[in-house]
Every structure is written in structure tokens, then in C-alpha cells.
Amino acid sequence: MPNISNLIKASFLFLSWMTFTSCTSFTNREYGPFVRNLDGENELHISTYPAFFPKKQFTSNSINKKLKSHAEVYFQLFIRDLNKKFGPNPNIESVTIHSFSYQLPNGPKIEILTEYNGNFWMQGNSNYESRKTSAIPYRPNSAINIEINFSLNGKKYSYESQMKSKESTIFLPTMIANGSI
Numbered sequence: 001m002p003n004i005s006n007l008i009k010a011s012f013l014f015l016s017w018m019t020f021t022s023c024t025s026f027t028n029r030e031y032g033p034f035v036r037n038l039d040g041e042n043e044l045h046i047s048t049y050p051a052f053f054p055k056k057q058f059t060s061n062s063i064n065k066k067l068k069s070h071a072e073v074y075f076q077l078f079i080r081d082l083n084k085k086f087g088p089n090p091n092i093e094s095v096t097i098h099s100f101s102y103q104l105p106n107g108p109k110i111e112i113l114t115e116y117n118g119n120f121w122m123q124g125n126s127n128y129e130s131r132k133t134s135a136i137p138y139r140p141n142s143a144i145n146i147e148i149n150f151s152l153n154g155k156k157y158s159y160e161s162q163m164k165s166k167e168s169t170i171f172l173p174t175m176i177a178n179g180s181i
Contacts, residue, residue, distance in 0.1 A: 024065040025171050029138045030073060032163035038152060041091040043082045046146060046163070048073035051124060051135035072135035074123035075102070075112070079152060093153045095119045102136060103145040140165055 033047040051072040077100065081089045100113035100121075112133045113121060122128045124135065136144065143162040150157050 022064065023171055023173060024067065025169055027066075027068045027167055027169045029069045029071070029140070029165070029167050031136075031138070031144050031165055034146060034159075034161050034163050036159060037082060038079070038157060039155070041082055042079055042089065042152060044148070044150075044157070044159070045078045045080055046148070047076050047078075048136070048163070049076060050074075070135075071138050073138055074125075074135055075100070075121075076123065077113075077121045077148070079119040079150075089119055091153075092119050095150065095152050097121065097148065097150040100148045101146070103147075104137065104139065105142055105144075109145075109147075138165065140167065 028050070030048045030050075033045060035046075036044045038044055050069040051074050052070040077097065079089065079092065079095055080086070081091055095118065097113055097116040097118075099111055100116075101109050101111040103109045112123065118128070120128070123133055143164045145160070145162055147160045148158070
């Protein structure tokens with residue numbers, strides 16, 4: 001009969017080895033963000049998020065796994081409390097996003113939002129979008145032009161800017177990345 005103490009030690013060593021030798025890298029591709037202080041109480045925050053789940057990239061061994069976010073992104077707009085950042089914004093009496101558009105390099109200007117009454121909008125989410133809009137292609141080493149016009153508490157705002165593409169990679173033990181621990 002095997003010694004239970006030795007079995008526990010061997011199991012612990014095996015799990016430790018698997019946790020620290022098997023690695024998952026996740027590369028997130030996005031544009032932005034674009035952030036502007038509006039009136040000392042509110043800020044405009046425009047960002048992007050992946051339009052679909054990450055794809056597994058080819059690896060030469062089965063121990064390490066590489067994931068890369070989807071090659072298309074969606075926009076997210078938020079007029080939020082400058083100090084609190086999350087949750088309801090007590091500083092808003094009225095807000096209307098009159099228009100929001102983007103333009104890829106050498107591409108046409110595409111308007112994706114008009115006359116939207118709300119301080120939060122997520123492209124690709126049926127709770128916030130009445131018409132389906134296409135995801136935006138991610139292009140490394142480039143920028144996307146944006147233009148937004150809105151009214152907040154009776155005051156009009158208008159911004160034109162660029163959101164630069166960026167990639168960031170994190171590394172996790174595969175057991176943690178898979179949710180096994």
C-alpha cells in the first residue's frame with residue numbers, strides 16, 4: 001500500500017510543476033481609449049473591446065498556449081462621474097449623443113450612433129443598440145479617427161480625435177487561465 005504522505009507530496013509537486021511550467025499568454029488588441037474631462041464632474045470615456053472570443057494561435061508544444069483577442073472590435077461610450085467612474089451618474093440631468101462616427105485610414109466615415117438618449121452605449125449589445133452595426137477591423141500600427149457630438153445638461157460638446165491601436169500581453173499559468181484552480 002502506498003504511503004499517503006508520499007502521494008500527497010507527489011501530487012503537490014506535480015500540480016506545482018504543471019502550474020508553473022504550463023503557460024498561457026493572452027494578447028489583447030484594441031484602440032484607444034479616448035478620455036476627456038467635460039465639466040469637472042463628468043468625463044467622456046470611449047474605448048473598444050473584442051467583438052468575439054479569443055482565438056488560439058499555433059504553438060510548437062502542447063504545454064504553452066497562446067490566445068489573441070478577436071481581430072475586430074466594438075466601441076463603448078460612457079459619460080461617467082469623474083470621481084466615481086462606475087455605477088449611476090448623479091451629475092446627469094439630460095444627455096443625448098447626437099452622432100458618433102469613426103473612420104479607418106483610407107476608408108469612408110461611418111456613422112454608427114445618432115440621437116441616442118443615454119450616458120452609456122455598447123456596440124454589439126442588443127440592450128443598447130436598436131440597429132445592428134458591423135464590428136470594426138483591428139489594424140496593428142494604425143489609428144482610427146472618431147468624431148462625437150452630444151449634449152450634456154443643456155451644453156453641447158464636440159470632439160474629433162484619433163484612437164491608436166495597441167496590443168498588450170499578459171502571461172498566466174495555464175491552470176489558472178483555464179479556471180482549473
